[in-house]
Amino acid sequence: MLQPKLQKKLSLVALLVATSLLSACGDSTTNIVEKEPIAGDDEHDHGDDHDHGDISSVGRLVISAKDSNLLSVYELEDGSLLDTFAVADTPSALAASAGKRYALVVQRTTDRVEFVDGGLFQEDHVDHLHDYQQAPALSSFVLSDSRPTHISSTDSQTAVFFDGDGNSSTPAAVAVITDADITTDSNGYPVLHYTTHMHGAAQARGEYVLSTIRDANSATTLPDQVGLYHAHDDHFDEERVFTETCPGLHGSAQNAHVIAFGCTDGVLVITQEGETFTASKIANTDDFSGTMRIGTLVGAEHAEHLVGFAGSSMFAIHAEDGDMDLVDWQGGEGADIIGYGFADKGEKFVLLDNQGYLTILNYHGHAHDGAVEAEEPAFEFAAKVQLTSADVSTMPEGSRFELAISASDDKVYVTNPIDSTLLTVDIADAEVVSSKQLNFMPHKLVWLGIAEAAEAHDH
Numbered sequence: 001m002l003q004p005k006l007q008k009k010l011s012l013v014a015l016l017v018a019t020s021l022l023s024a025c026g027d028s029t030t031n032i033v034e035k036e037p038i039a040g041d042d043e044h045d046h047g048d049d050h051d052h053g054d055i056s057s058v059g060r061l062v063i064s065a066k067d068s069n070l071l072s073v074y075e076l077e078d079g080s081l082l083d084t085f086a087v088a089d090t091p092s093a094l095a096a097s098a099g100k101r102y103a104l105v106v107q108r109t110t111d112r113v114e115f116v117d118g119g120l121f122q123e124d125h126v127d128h129l130h131d132y133q134q135a136p137a138l139s140s141f142v143l144s145d146s147r148p149t150h151i152s153s154t155d156s157q158t159a160v161f162f163d164g165d166g167n168s169s170t171p172a173a174v175a176v177i178t179d180a181d182i183t184t185d186s187n188g189y190p191v192l193h194y195t196t197h198m199h200g201a202a203q204a205r206g207e208y209v210l211s212t213i214r215d216a217n218s219a220t221t222l223p224d225q226v227g228l229y230h231a232h233d234d235h236f237d238e239e240r241v242f243t244e245t246c247p248g249l250h251g252s253a254q255n256a257h258v259i260a261f262g263c264t265d266g267v268l269v270i271t272q273e274g275e276t277f278t279a280s281k282i283a284n285t286d287d288f289s290g291t292m293r294i295g296t297l298v299g300a301e302h303a304e305h306l307v308g309f310a311g312s313s314m315f316a317i318h319a320e321d322g323d324m325d326l327v328d329w330q331g332g333e334g335a336d337i338i339g340y341g342f343a344d345k346g347e348k349f350v351l352l353d354n355q356g357y358l359t360i361l362n363y364h365g366h367a368h369d370g371a372v373e374a375e376e377p378a379f380e381f382a383a384k385v386q387l388t389s390a391d392v393s394t395m396p397e398g399s400r401f402e403l404a405i406s407a408s409d410d411k412v413y414v415t416n417p418i419d420s421t422l423l424t425v426d427i428a429d430a431e432v433v434s435s436k437q438l439n440f441m442p443h444k445l446v447w448l449g450i451a452e453a454a455e456a457h458d459h
Contacts, residue, residue, distance in 0.1 A: 055133040059408055059449025060118045062103040063415065063422070064091045066399060066441040071105065071116055073136040074422075076413075076449075079436050085138045087114045094446040095151040098158045099179035100407055102139065103446050106148050113148050113160060115139040115182050118448030131450055141182045146170040150201045152252065155301065155451075157204040161211070164197030166221065171195050174202040174211050176231070192236040198223045201252040203259045207231045210259050210270060210277075212249055213241060223249045226261055226268060228277055242279040244268055253299035253306050258319040260306050262294035267308060269319040282317065287326040300342040305365040305378045307349065312336050314351070316365070316378040327379045329359050339403030344410040345452055348427055349379055352403040352414060356388040360427050383430035390418045402444055407451035415442035 058076040065072070069090055073082045093106040101121040105114040117137045123130050147163035157176055164172035174192040181189045192202070192211055199221045200212035208230055212223035224247050229236035251262035261268045266283040284293070294308040294315065307327075308315040312335060314327040331337070332355055339352030342363070351359040365378040387401065399417035406412060410428045415421070420441050424434040 055131045056120060056449065057408060058411070059100075059406060059447055060120060060136070061404060061413060061422070061445055061447055062094060062116055062118065063438070063445040064094060064105075064443045066396070066417065066443040068440070068443075070440075071103075072440075073116065073118065076411075076424075079434075082119075083136050085116055085136075087138070088112055091444055093151070094444040095158075096153065096446050096448060097177075097179050097182060098153045098156050100448055100451050101179050102182050103448055104151055104158070104160070106151065108147055108149060111144055111146050111148070111162075113143040115141050117182075120449045121179070122450050139182055139185075141185050143175055143177075145173050145175075146197075149199065150252075152201070152203055152254075154204060154254070157206075159202040159204040159209060159211075161200050161202050163199050163221070164194065166197045170197060172198050172200055172214075174200075174209060174236075176202075176204045176209055188234055190231040190234055190236055192229055197221065199250070201249070201261065203252050203254045205254070205259065205272060208239075208277075209236060212252075212261070220248070225249075226270065226279070240277075242268075242270065242277075244279040244281055248293065250295045251297040251308075253297035255299045255303055255306065255319075256301050258306075260297055260299070260317070260319055262297050262308060264293045267294055267297070267306075267317060267319070267324065269322075271320070280322070282319065282322050282324050285315075285324050285326070287313070287315075298340060298342070300346050303342060303346055303363065303365055305363075307340070307379075309337060309340070314379075318365075318378070325378070327361070327377070328381065329361060329379075330381050330384065331359070332357065338400055339414075341403070341405045343405045343412055343427055345407075348382070348410075350403070350405065350412055350427060352401055354392065354400060356386065356390070356392050356401060356416075358385040358387055358403075358412070358414065358425055358427075359383075360385070360430055385425055385430050385432065387414055387423055387425070387432065388416055388418065390416075392418070394418055396441065399441070399443070402442065404445045404447040406447050406449070408449050409452070413445065413447065415445055417441050417443075 056077045061074045063072050069087050071085045087105050089107040089110040091105045092108040095104040103116040119134045119136045145162040146165045149163045150161040152159050160175045162173045164170045172194040177189045196216040198214035200223050202211035213225040213227050214223035227241045228239045230239050246263035246268040248264035259270045270279045292310045296309040298307040306317040308317050316325045335353040335355045343350045349361045360382045361379040362382045402415045404413040412425045414423045420438045422436040426433045
């Protein structure tokens with residue numbers, strides 16, 4: 001059996017340093033027990049048959065400081081700072097794990113992914129789902145391989161794509177993990193090992209992973225094909241390579257039925273029915289011109305449409321019907337999209353732009369009772385919220401507005417590095433409902449907590 005190549009335990013020295021810097025970090029490898037709630041939280045009823053006490057229903061935020069290895073964890077119930085943790089290096093990105101319990105702290109240039117336990121999680125007790133709350137902690141689970149870059153999650157699995165490094169002839173790799181792997185400090189998760197480097201992407205589908213393939217002799221680091229791989233203990237075996245090509249592949253997403261990858265000439269769509277996977281292609285429409293191409297894709301489990309971005313242009317992609325339609329999101333002059341995602345349990349889609357506006361779209365793509373009105377667009381403009389009156393040209397170099405979307409209610413969160421504030425936006429009422437002054441310049445942020453499931457609409 002292959003030895004695990006990605007996970008490295010924290011050294012004794014690192015642990016001593018972390019202990020000297022931090023207090024009350026907790027131990028993520030101990031048995032999970034229901035702990036006393038953190039003082040100061042309000043009581044919330046989660047709507048099932050047992051009492052959850054004072055467990056937070058609105059979640060927590062992890063925010064990194066600019067040019068720093070420090071991460072702060074905030075309780076959104078009352079805005080309090082719960083703890084601050086030091087990781088090995090300055091984070092290049094933050095992402096939520098599949099269960100929204102952990103923050104993946106990506107440190108791309110130093111080949112490392114660390115994990116912060118947000119402390120809010122849920123267990124299946126057969127007759128009900130039980131919520132737990134404990135203090136946040138820095139986990140001992142660490143992934144270590146070359147250039148971690150693209151993170152994608154379903155509600156049960158997270159795929160971490162390591163690009164590798166051509167200069168050192170280090171090949172790419174993909175690790176597929178669950179929240180349970182992180183909690184138990186497991187080293188038994190499956191890893192896909194390549195023989196060459198690439199700027200790739202992967203989507204986990206249960207015991208399968210669909211991941212990119214690059215010709216080692218290619219002049220570009222971008223792949224142009226996709227393979228289907230099957231997990232066997234600690235590794236993946238190749239099942240097939242799809243013959244449909246995807247030149248300049250960049251960006252991937254999935255929903256309940258399909259997996260998609262962005263190409264220079266359109267979108268590669270792979271449809272799953274049980275253990276059968278079939279590939280097809282949606283070509284770029286007449287709305288594309290020049291060098292426009294889909295380079296970013298977004299999906300959600302119960303959304304029939306994927307969202308594709310070609311620069312500042314947004315497209316609604318109905319993969320099963322082979323349709324790709326331009327969405328009028330009413331962006332202002334010079335507005336570039338820098339944050340996005342489905343929100344309010346899939347009923348809305350939000351767009352954050354570099355001019356300091358949050359655009360809210362209603363999503364009508366669910367097939368209620370088996371039909372969608374033919375003339376109704378999938379995404380409809382609802383509102384635009386101005387987040388700041390400051391001159392956006394004063395944005396500090398290397399900074400930008402950053403977005404985190406709650407998976408438990410209709411709130412989103414935006415950090416503003418110009419004045420070091422954290423904004424809470426109610427997207428139902430389309431207004432900023434609170435502003436919190438931070439004592440550091442924010443860089444990245446991610447929402448963690450107990451997600452409320454999106455409705456599974458009839459299809």
